Amino acid sequence: MVEKEIEQRLIAAPIKLDMTEEEMRKFANELNNYDYYSIIVDEYYLDLAFQLFKKNRVGLIVSYPLGGMTTETKVKLTEIAVKKGCSEINVCPNYNALKSGDIETVKSDLKAVFNAANGKLDVVAVPQVGLMTLEEIKKICDICLEIGIYIFKTNSGMNLGKSEPEHIEYMRRLYGNRIEIEVSGGVRNLNQARAFVRAGANRVHSSTWKLVIGAED
Amino acid sequence: MKKEEVASTIDHTILKPEVNYHYLEAVCLEAVKYNFATVAIYPSNISLAKKWLEGSNVGITAALAFPFGSWTAEMKVFETKNAIREGATDCDFVINVGALKEKKYDVLKREMEMIKKVAANHITKAIIEVGFLNEDEIIKACEIASETGINFVKTSTGFFKKPTVEQVRLMYESLKNTETKVKAAGGMRTAEDAKKMIEAGARRLGTSSGVEIINGWKE
Numbered sequence: 001m002v003e004k005e006i007e008q009r010l011i012a013a014p015i016k017l018d019m020t021e022e023e024m025r026k027f028a029n030e031l032n033n034y035d036y037y038s039i040i041v042d043e044y045y046l047d048l049a050f051q052l053f054k055k056n057r058v059g060l061i062v063s064y065p066l067g068g069m070t071t072e073t074k075v076k077l078t079e080i081a082v083k084k085g086c087s088e089i090n091v092c093p094n095y096n097a098l099k100s101g102d103i104e105t106v107k108s109d110l111k112a113v114f115n116a117a118n119g120k121l122d123v124v125a126v127p128q129v130g131l132m133t134l135e136e137i138k139k140i141c142d143i144c145l146e147i148g149i150y151i152f153k154t155n156s157g158m159n160l161g162k163s164e165p166e167h168i169e170y171m172r173r174l175y176g177n178r179i180e181i182e183v184s185g186g187v188r189n190l191n192q193a194r195a196f197v198r199a200g201a202n203r204v205h206s207s208t209w210k211l212v213i214g215a216e217d
Numbered sequence: 218m219k220k221e222e223v224a225s226t227i228d229h230t231i232l233k234p235e236v237n238y239h240y241l242e243a244v245c246l247e248a249v250k251y252n253f254a255t256v257a258i259y260p261s262n263i264s265l266a267k268k269w270l271e272g273s274n275v276g277i278t279a280a281l282a283f284p285f286g287s288w289t290a291e292m293k294v295f296e297t298k299n300a301i302r303e304g305a306t307d308c309d310f311v312i313n314v315g316a317l318k319e320k321k322y323d324v325l326k327r328e329m330e331m332i333k334k335v336a337a338n339h340i341t342k343a344i345i346e347v348g349f350l351n352e353d354e355i356i357k358a359c360e361i362a363s364e365t366g367i368n369f370v371k372t373s374t375g376f377f378k379k380p381t382v383e384q385v386r387l388m389y390e391s392l393k394n395t396e397t398k399v400k401a402a403g404g405m406r407t408a409e410d411a412k413k414m415i416e417a418g419a420r421r422l423g424t425s426s427g428v429e430i431i432n433g434w435k436e
Contacts, residue, residue, distance in 0.1 A: 067234055070299055099237040
């Protein structure tokens with residue numbers, strides 16, 4: 001049975017290398033039966049997504065999942081998202097810079113994105129918790145909060161490590177209710193989704209979304 | 218084949234989010250030492266790599282629309298121009314695989330033409346991600362790339378499935394009698410792996426194991 005509590009927190013992401021228009025239609029037909037939160041797509045599919053999905057919450061990925069695009073490219077994608085009327089972007093910071101302690105580069109990159117968003121959409125940053133130490137997670141979050149970014153998507157999946165409920169608890173302990181947390185990477189079924197929500201996740205990303213909201217066993 | 222020749226086919230690849238600048242620098246210095254064709258990196262690291270490669274003949278390959286390729290041609294052109302301005306010599310872009318699957322060849326042709334146009338004086342490599350394609354789709358992608366004047370068709374990003382020797386051979390056969398060559402990338406760890414790909418027709422190799430390949434190469 002569908003669990004309302006999880007259903008309304010669901011963010012679905014029809015993103016994959018060989019995504020086709022036909023598959024996007026199928027995805028929308030299924031998802032539109034549920035009371036989900038939002039969907040995230042890649043740039044080529046933005047217009048189609050606005051046509052197909054019942055809710056007006058459509059988000060765009062920005063330098064996802066690797067974070068290695070230049071600031072100019074990240075800004076350009078953010079500008080496109082604003083122009084198309086997106087509700088949110090999922091942006092990956094410059095992880096190589098973060099791993100090098102080059103805080104200035106991490107900050108100026110995210111600040112440029114935040115400024116391009118211009119308050120018109122939610123900027124969601126991905127600390128990529130599966131690849132980071134707890135100190136590095138704190139570092140990214142601190143930088144983001146200083147800029148004005150307060151929504152975090154824990155991970156991007158794609159073999160880049162997993163999120164654990166402990167990651168959510170850690171972020172909650174550090175920042176309390178000043179932040180919103182979207183869990184991603186490692187949410188495969190309803191029980192896991194419940195555990196993440198109990199740990200403090202506001203929203204849940206999953207590629208196995210039917211299992212996650214309880215529409216399938 | 219001589220070691221030096223093999224080295225000149227290698228795009229020494231470092232596309233990992235979890236490494237730091239020291240690691241990136243070490244990879245660049247290896248490329249200089251071994252005289253690899255290029256280092257293959259994220260666009261955000263081009264300006265750093267330029268510094269580390271200064272005075273060498275090693276080029277810079279930018280991984281573009283990476284790794285999904287689900288962008289409009291306009292967005293791909295934006296990123297290509299940006300990477301060239303930063304200092305890229307080679308532009309490796311992921312094609313719109315979904316469009317290929319749906320036989321929307323005009324979408325592929327248009328993106329390749331537009332990228333080729335802004336990268337006319339650079340080396341262009343179209344990543345078709347063969348692990349997701351059937352034989353007809355591989356042949357078609359090669360045909361469009363060669364018609365458009367793309368320099369290389371590249372098997373894979375390295376993030377999904379690794380290419381087979383048969384797939385590389387099929388690409389080589391499809392591109393015979395054209396100016397376009399094959400770049401094999403993904404899953405090559407040893408000299409033996411590299412040798413098989415070269416024998417199947419690859420003229421550029423994308424690998425993070427370039428040093429192992431050269432050290433293990435038997436002439």
